[in-house]
Amino acid sequence: MEVIKVKNYDELSEKASELIAEKLQKLAKPVLGLATGSTPEGLYQKLIEKYKCGDISFKHAQSFNLDEYVGLKKEDPNSYRYYMNEKLFQHVDISPEQTYVPAGDAAAPEKACKEYEEKIKAAGNIDIQILGIGLNGHIGFNEPHTPFTAETHIVDLDASTRQANARFFDSLADVPTQAMTMGIATIMKSKEILLLVSGEKKADTLAQVIQGEVSEALPASVLQNHPHVTIIADEAALSSLKN
Numbered sequence: 001m002e003v004i005k006v007k008n009y010d011e012l013s014e015k016a017s018e019l020i021a022e023k024l025q026k027l028a029k030p031v032l033g034l035a036t037g038s039t040p041e042g043l044y045q046k047l048i049e050k051y052k053c054g055d056i057s058f059k060h061a062q063s064f065n066l067d068e069y070v071g072l073k074k075e076d077p078n079s080y081r082y083y084m085n086e087k088l089f090q091h092v093d094i095s096p097e098q099t100y101v102p103a104g105d106a107a108a109p110e111k112a113c114k115e116y117e118e119k120i121k122a123a124g125n126i127d128i129q130i131l132g133i134g135l136n137g138h139i140g141f142n143e144p145h146t147p148f149t150a151e152t153h154i155v156d157l158d159a160s161t162r163q164a165n166a167r168f169f170d171s172l173a174d175v176p177t178q179a180m181t182m183g184i185a186t187i188m189k190s191k192e193i194l195l196l197v198s199g200e201k202k203a204d205t206l207a208q209v210i211q212g213e214v215s216e217a218l219p220a221s222v223l224q225n226h227p228h229v230t231i232i233a234d235e236a237a238l239s240s241l242k243n
């Protein structure tokens with residue numbers, strides 16, 4: 001794993017946007033794996049700026065998001081489809097038909113999970129997958145002890161994850177209890193992975209991910225087994241690393 005240390009969140013977002021811009025410029029049909037949460041928001045802003053300056057285009061890109069809450073309609077402001085439209089898609093030239101988010105509102109969720117896997121495969125797999133990380137080490141919504149072999153599936157969200165995400169909802173009770181997420185195996189099929197981590201709160205988790213054992217108890221530790229992972233983290237997030 002290559003670790004790129006940056007000063008702060010702004011630098012993290014800029015560096016990440018440069019790596020994504022490079023893919024958009026070099027690949028004929030880039031397949032992007034996208035994430036939600038607070039961490040990639042700065043990256044999306046920087047990509048919009050680069051697009052507006054004419055440096056990049058999403059015209060030939062396809063995107064696949066990591067996860068979606070179960071039970072929220074696409075129009076719900078807390079759905080990840082809504083987040084992506086607001087934070088990125090509606091500001092750039094990506095064709096809406098080329099953007100995929102797991103169908104958390106599907107009538108037949110198991111079938112929708114299988115179809116999502118098929119779509120990723122048909123696209124030739126993800127060229128670069130952006131990841132954030134939860135305090136408990138989750139990636140996507142793969143909570144601790146999710147088997148590394150899991151593909152896209154439905155998960156019960158940990159109490160700590162619902163608590164962490166309650167800030168976006170009116171109350172904790174409104175946070176969905178389930179989500180549809182790419183599995184660890186799905187994520188690991190990506191040709192390249194870009195993990196973004198900011199802030200001291202995640203420092204202990206990140207140190208474990210980089211220097212600890214690979215274990216299903218800490219989902220992100222699986223990234224040690226991937227041949228092409230770049231971690232961009234700020235000084236605060238790297239403050240618990242042991243020399």
Ligand SMILES: O=P(O)(O)OC[C@H]1O[C@](O)(CO)[C@@H](O)[C@@H]1O
Binds near residue numbers: 038067131133161165
């Ligand atoms: O970037 P944040 O808001 O800290 O979230 C971290 C992770 O948690 C999730 O939002 C899910 O809880 C992921 O999508 C994200 O990668």
